[in-house]
Amino acid sequence: MLNKNIIMPDYKNSIMNITVSILKYYGAETQHSSITEIDSILHKNYKNVVLLILDGMGSDILDYHLPENSLFRKHKIKDITSVYPSTTPVAMTSINSGLSPLEHGWIGWNCYFKESNQELELFMNKDFYSHKQAPTSNFVNSIIGYEFINSQISRSTQKKVAAYEVPPPFRPDGVKSTSEMFSRIKELCQSDEKKFIYAYWDDPDATMHAIGTRSEEITGIIKRINNELSDTLPYLKDTLIILTADHGMIDIKEHVFLNDIAELDECLNALPSLNNRAMSFKVKSDKKDIFEKRFNACFKDSHLLLDKKQFIKLLGPGIPHRKINDFVGDFVALAVGNKMLQYRALEHQGYSWMKASHAGLTRAEMIVPLIIIECPYVKGT
DSSP states (O other), rough: OTTTTTTTOOOBBHHHHHHHHHHHTOEEEEEEEEOOEEEEEHOOOEEEEEEEEEETHHHHHHHHHHHSSHHHHHHHEEEEEEOOOOOOOHHHHHHHOOOOOOHHOOOEEEETTTTTEEEEEETOOOOOOTOOSSOOOOOHHHHHHOOOOHHHHHHHTSSSSEEEEEOOOSSTTSSSSSSHHHHHHHHHSSSSSEEEEEEOOTHHHHHHHHHHHSHHHHHHHHHHHHHHHHHGGOOOOOOEEEEOOOOOOOOOOOEEEEOOOHHTTTBBSOOEEEEETTEEEOOOSSSHHHHHHHHHHHHTTTEEEHHHHHHHHTTTSSSOOTTTTHOOOEEEEEESEEEEEEEETTOOOOOOOSEEOSSSBBBBHEEEEEEEESOOOOOOO
């Protein structure tokens, strides 16, 4: 029996379903369940609908760093789950597309592409272990590309609804601060056209990786974003804001290199893939039984070891992407505690000792808030 700290993805009440509600409202085709609370508010027919994602701001993080009377906490409708694995490439692709991980194929930070014989970081388009670039600048997207939510809305409404994106900070044209992000949202909301606005910010995730989840600096970051949005609300008319996170975060207490465990390393047939807290293993055909026994002997208290079929069931409903079978190994180890697995492939490769991370099945990583703010906003409500 799973302990109460382990949360499985709920694909009827997840971040994917937020996008399904939005697509459904704009008449786009979707095969999945929408979220009733969002549907009922969207039916008020707001001129502006804003989808805002704050990377890593799970419900555990929100509740720890903000008081109950803060804007974010007062307007939290309920908790929902991330998709699985609960990591940015997977979760953001489900938000961006309205598809389950099973359907879109972005199922980890790094996946093995037989087309180039590389273990590629999906966002970076480079080999996770060697750092060599993929054959082309658009290699990953050419194989597992998908249609962005804005494009789906433009197509389904025949461009009668304008779909805007506030470019994220890592893009050359991206906003450089949350203040600038909210300023752009405010400016876009001033026009009379009916519109959808998509915005993403990479904190508190980026900072928590470096310093952990409980620092006063994290409190300051989340309070600042909360207050900046609060200051923006009086300028937003006829606007609905839907705010969530892609996943939560957990502090890491121990890093373990599998290379240092010879009885496990000798069983592997390839370099591990997917994520450090959802690590996929391809195992030698004659070593599968012994690998499972040895792994559980070492990590039964910190990881849930699933076989390929069991893991794929966690990726959600729908028709499997053609790359799923390639990407998933014989076993996948899902973190259920504070331990992180790593694999040292090159002696000269540097490793960042993350103080906090995600992609496991813990409540802190899997549960995120659904926050809804209707404007005009009356202070104190």
